[in-house]
Amino acid sequence: QEEVHDAGLALGLSLGGGGGGGGDGPSSAHRSSNSGRLTLWEAEPSLTLSMPDDTTMTGTASGGVSSMSVGGAVKRERADEADLGEMVSSTAVGAEEDDDGSTRKKLRLTKEQSALLEDRFKEHSTLNPKQKVALAKQLNLRPRQVEVWFQNRRARTKLKQTEVDCEFLKRCCETLTEENRRLQRELQELRTIKAPPAPFYMQLPAATLTICPSCERLGGTAATAAGKVDPDRPKAATHHFFNPFTHSAAC
DNA sequence: AACTGACCGGATGTTACATCA
DNA sequence: ACTGATGTAACATCCGGTCAG
Structure with missing residues (x-):
């Protein structure tokens, strides 16, 4: 079944119940996030019909948890992505247990992992799929974790910047208010001078x-x-x- | 309380496929 | 039969918000 499912996806075929229905339970679609798709930065014409590293497409489904939006339009792979079953950080600590699927996994990145992620973020605040996978391998993390880290980092950077901007505008406003008061006083004085x-x-x-x-x-x-x-x-x-x-x- | 990893839901863009004129 | 336009489904990615350790 996995082979059929993956092959179908690799060829861009939509199987009945695939995608949406297939999203229930342990996902069998352990694919890299952009597998089988040609993206703008991946100018490789053959990608639309080929699956690189097909051997990795049969990754284990252990621990796989997927979520799906109500409409079924979007399916997220929270589980391991292609050949990443062994990529769970050995140094990270956290709740790996997922007995009933309700406990939220949370790990703590090591200093080294955080430092490297920060370095990459300084270079570029976004990653393309290849960079993401490569970085994940380098960090011994799942690509999804790297992706989430970058998303959070962008969001929190933006939030901080918004706060800074807000503070700056606040001070500008105060300065202008004071200037306005001063000019009003000056105008008032000038007006009170007997013309x-x-x-x-x-x-x-x-x-x-x-x-x-x-x-x-x-x-x-x-x-x-x-x-x-x-x-x-x-x-x-x-x-x-x-x-x-x-x-x-x-x- | 603040930080942070993970997740959700919505929006958007891309691709493949089906259908129709 | 072929072709271009259009609609649809599936998917990836991003963002804003939120949860929870």
Whole structure:
């Protein structure tokens, strides 16, 4: 039955009850996670119809536990994946017992395992299937464990980064709030200064407003001709209008 | 309490196959 | 009979959330 099942999967055939139904009980599909499939980074055209290392496809089903979503669309292999029956870490400790399937397995990675995983994560936060299998072999772990470790690591790294970003934004917000308060106070002070009555020149037509009350210089052509005004500036900007707030910054 | 390995459910993308015009 | 488009099933992988040691 295993052979038929695996062969069917290797050829991409869907067996009646396969996949979903076959997911119940100890899984017979002890395949590498990407076996029989051509992925983008595996540019090997023959992979779609061939199963590399077919001899490993008959791995033991001992300890195999599989889970399946309600809809049956997704089946996960919690059990050993291809030829990994012996890959359970001999150094890791944890609840290996799975008497009724309800106890959650949990091991503790060794320092060496963690260090190597961290190193690889620093290089790349994701692994392709080949890298995953190779790393699992190197660590004496199941590929699934390596995969889960990377998933958790990504999630927790993202969480930490989110916290850092949140803290940064919080400080930005505080800074801006304080700045806003300061500017509001400044504005309030400026507004409370008794504004002088509008000078007579403010009531005159714009064409006549050519004298700056602050410096008493003529604006327009006269000032420009005197070399007091940047000739590149627009002509309108060369007029010396009185600004009660800035005391005529134009001067 | 914090950390962390494992799991679940949903989403998404890929591939093979079946069907139909 | 052949072909391209489309739908479906199976699967892998990822993520967010959660459980539990």
